[in-house]
Amino acid sequence: xxxxxxxxxxxxxxxxxxxxxVLLAVLAFIWLLxxxxxxxxxxxxxxxxxxxxxxxxxxxxxxxxxxxxDRNVLNFPRMFMNTLIxxxxxxxxxxxxxLSVAYSLSRMRFKFRKPYMNLAMILGxxxxxxxxxxxxxxxxxxxxxxxxxxxxGLIIVYSACAGLGFQIAKGYLDTIPRSIxxxxxxxxxxxxxxxxxxxxxxxxPIIIYTVMTSFIAPWVDFIFAKVLCRANSxxxxxxIGLWNMLQKEYIYQWYTCFAAGAVVISIPIAILFIFxxxxxxEGMSGAxxx
Amino acid sequence: xxxxxxxxxxxxxxxxxxxxxxxxxxxxxxxxxxxIKGIMVLLCEIAFFFYMINTGFHxxxxxxxxxxxAQGKVWNEAKQIYEYTVGDxxxxxxxxxxxxxxxxxxxxxxxxxxxxxxxxxxxxxxRGEHVRSLREDIAALFDGNLHITLMTLPxxxxxxxxxxxxVYMISMAFTTYSKEDEHxxxxxxDGLHQFGRVLNMNGNIGRQxxxxxxxxxxxxxxxxxxxxxxxxxxxxxxxxxxTKAKGFWRFCFVLSIAVPQFVTLMIxxxxxxPSGAVNVLLKxxxxxxxxxxxxxxxxxxxxxxxxxNLWVGIPYTMLQVTGxxxxxPVELYEAAKVDGAGPVKTFFSITLPYMLFVTTPxxxxxxxxNINNFNVIYLLSGGGPTYVGDTAGQTDLLVTWLYKLxxxxxxxxxxxxIGIMTFVILTIVTLITYRNSSSYKNEEAxx
Numbered sequence: 001x002x003x004x005x006x007x008x009x010x011x012x013x014x015x016x017x018x019x020x021x022v023l024l025a026v027l028a029f030i031w032l033l034x035x036x037x038x039x040x041x042x043x044x045x046x047x048x049x050x051x052x053x054x055x056x057x058x059x060x061x062x063x064x065x066x067x068x069x070d071r072n073v074l075n076f077p078r079m080f081m082n083t084l085i086x087x088x089x090x091x092x093x094x095x096x097x098x099l100s101v102a103y104s105l106s107r108m109r110f111k112f113r114k115p116y117m118n119l120a121m122i123l124g125x126x127x128x129x130x131x132x133x134x135x136x137x138x139x140x141x142x143x144x145x146x147x148x149x150x151x152x153g154l155i156i157v158y159s160a161c162a163g164l165g166f167q168i169a170k171g172y173l174d175t176i177p178r179s180i181x182x183x184x185x186x187x188x189x190x191x192x193x194x195x196x197x198x199x200x201x202x203x204x205p206i207i208i209y210t211v212m213t214s215f216i217a218p219w220v221d222f223i224f225a226k227v228l229c230r231a232n233s234x235x236x237x238x239x240i241g242l243w244n245m246l247q248k249e250y251i252y253q254w255y256t257c258f259a260a261g262a263v264v265i266s267i268p269i270a271i272l273f274i275f276x277x278x279x280x281x282e283g284m285s286g287a288x289x290x
Numbered sequence: 291x292x293x294x295x296x297x298x299x300x301x302x303x304x305x306x307x308x309x310x311x312x313x314x315x316x317x318x319x320x321x322x323x324x325x326i327k328g329i330m331v332l333l334c335e336i337a338f339f340f341y342m343i344n345t346g347f348h349x350x351x352x353x354x355x356x357x358x359x360a361q362g363k364v365w366n367e368a369k370q371i372y373e374y375t376v377g378d379x380x381x382x383x384x385x386x387x388x389x390x391x392x393x394x395x396x397x398x399x400x401x402x403x404x405x406x407x408x409x410x411x412x413x414x415x416x417r418g419e420h421v422r423s424l425r426e427d428i429a430a431l432f433d434g435n436l437h438i439t440l441m442t443l444p445x446x447x448x449x450x451x452x453x454x455x456x457v458y459m460i461s462m463a464f465t466t467y468s469k470e471d472e473h474x475x476x477x478x479x480d481g482l483h484q485f486g487r488v489l490n491m492n493g494n495i496g497r498q499x500x501x502x503x504x505x506x507x508x509x510x511x512x513x514x515x516x517x518x519x520x521x522x523x524x525x526x527x528x529x530x531x532x533t534k535a536k537g538f539w540r541f542c543f544v545l546s547i548a549v550p551q552f553v554t555l556m557i558x559x560x561x562x563x564p565s566g567a568v569n570v571l572l573k574x575x576x577x578x579x580x581x582x583x584x585x586x587x588x589x590x591x592x593x594x595x596x597x598x599n600l601w602v603g604i605p606y607t608m609l610q611v612t613g614x615x616x617x618x619p620v621e622l623y624e625a626a627k628v629d630g631a632g633p634v635k636t637f638f639s640i641t642l643p644y645m646l647f648v649t650t651p652x653x654x655x656x657x658x659x660n661i662n663n664f665n666v667i668y669l670l671s672g673g674g675p676t677y678v679g680d681t682a683g684q685t686d687l688l689v690t691w692l693y694k695l696x697x698x699x700x701x702x703x704x705x706x707x708i709g710i711m712t713f714v715i716l717t718i719v720t721l722i723t724y725r726n727s728s729s730y731k732n733e734e735a736x737x
Binding site (some may be wrong): 134159 | 381
């Protein structure tokens with residue numbers, strides 16, 4: 001490719017181009033196959049996890065209907081509501097925490113700044129799991145591990161430590177020129193006014209990113225929820241419900257419903273994710289720069 | 291004359307009220323014209339002593355023994371039943387003790403702050419400077435001190451739900467808190483005994499530890515660097531000038547990560563079972579006669595996990611590096627072209643070094659993330675295959691083993707030791723690389 005003239009595509013270049021597209025097509029096929037398969041399974045008429053054919057023999061909507069109407073064994077609508085409530089509250093608290101910390105670290109200069117950033121890094125090195133077991137004991141001592149208090153416990157677990165995840169937001173804020181703030185300060189604005197009236201409107205992409213990531217977290221985490229809920233099935237979140245459907249006692253009856261549930265949960269999350277990938281890319285390149 | 295605001299000076303050169311603050315906290319502030327602030331500090335001190343007398347001193351006194359009274363069982367002749375007497379619960383004693391220590395640390399910090407502040411106010415009054423009123427203090431919280439307003443709640447959250455649990459969990463490593471020998475209710479301090487067990491290569495636990503550690507490092511290495519390099523190559527292939535329908539290709543890969551990870555991982559697990567979709571497909575195509583044992587053969591399970599992790603991770607890397615790749619100065623590539631470098635040479639001598647230079651923190655973060663990657667292992671293989679007599683499976687990472695030890699086996703002390711060891715390993719790796727990375731050293735330079 002190196003010694004070619006640039007204006008007319010040579011035969012070799014065309015072959016390379018063709019091969020690149022074939023390669024991309026094959027890769028895309030591999031990446032989409034499991035997703036395609038789960039969508040097919042969610043419409044499969046025969047029950048059970050394992051079948052002798054790759055493609056379903058018959059198609060039906062019953063899996064979706066059962067998922068939303070069968071409230072006796074695994075109450076999916078209830079899990080859905082539980083998760084929704086937790087997600088909304090978490091999203092508000094986490095967003096506030098992350099943006100506050102990111103703004104302070106990016107724009108203010110104080111003695112505790114570097115130590116805080118180092119501390120956040122050190123705390124990030126402990127397995128999240130280790131804190132979780134102790135968190136469980138602390139929540140238990142506070143009486144937040146029984147009945148509907150589990151919800152509060154889960155909200156705390158998901159959002160209390162949000163202040164440690166400031167990196168991407170800080171990186172983004174660092175790319176907003178400081179001269180804008182300085183101009184406002186000269187005009188007599190306080191830092192609070194700069195924060196709310198100048199920085200936040202300019203930081204819309206990263207706000208949306210933070211809102212979405214913190215909203216998605218409770219939907220996709222299952223391990224914290226599993227430890228905290230234990231056998232309290234009326235407090236289950238969607239993720240534990242789906243996980244349970246694949247356990248030995250349920251898998252035959254519920255496998256196709258699991259597929260349906262996975263599709264139902266994945267569609268909104270996929271839409272949110274595809275919508276926010278732009279901000280993700282911007283945040284990442286910003287974070288690396290700063 | 292040395293006039294710095296320090297504790298030493300406050301005690302030596304402070305006036306009567308400043309020195310008296312060492313005992314009656316806040317009195318210095320009250321007498322130096324910050325009355326409400328001073329009263330609040332004093333209330334904190336009163337609350338502290340109230341807490342200490344109520345439970346604090348008791349909590350501390352229980353710490354050395356962690357409780358001695360075992361739960362008893364007494365035969366009640368009249369009712370013809372066993373009656374249980376309430377014994378000590380060591381785990382609660384330890385938690386209460388740790389919390390008390392944090393409360394004491396908090397009041398000490400407050401003590402230092404108010405001493406220094408009182409001395410500072412005294413100096414300001416001596417020099418005839420203006421002392422801030424409460425109203426001005428509050429105004430400052432929204433201006434010069436905005437960081438205090440913004441960061442107090444997040445920091446409290448981190449302190450209570452991250453640091454306190456961590457200290458508590460770490461302290462468990464030095465006890466006998468474990469289901470082994472029935473130490474779940476009542477346990478004692480055990481010194482470094484558990485660390486010895488874990489590090490001892492000849493013991494059962496130690497042998498498993500070194501085994502799991504080796505696999506964890508191998509896994510993290512492959513998971514990080516294969517994903518990084520292959521993801522970067524994918525991003526470059528899509529970004530090539532001559533690639534058509536860039537948006538479409540990117541969408542295909544992004545779609546696969548837009549589906550929640552735990553869902554795709556569970557699906558993969560089912561698909562690769564002996565009678566799962568992949569084996570059925572291969573069998574129907576006539577390629578195999580007996581199912582491939584993806585999860586029951588240790589070596590195969592490891593390779594499968596690394597491959598599936600590529601499936602999970604490559605789109606992420608692609609997404610993350612796309613923006614950064616476009617920042618590479620075009621002149622570098624043009625110069626390489628003039629020198630007659632081919633695409634492979636360009637990649638290894640320009641793209642890769644540049645990317646490594648810029649993304650070291652990201653690489654470290656993903657290495658740490660992979661060492662602590664719970665979901666992939668737990669949902670795919672569950673750590674298996676596990677040999678008889680072992681608690682750790684052949685594909686268990688330190689984190690998933692930690693999970694099994696604490697949640698399934700209730701060996702809390704061993705779990706805590708494993709957690710600490712993970713931390714130590716990660717600290718060593720991170721300190722060496724992070725401290726030397728340019729992005730850390732020049733953090734301010736880019737502003």
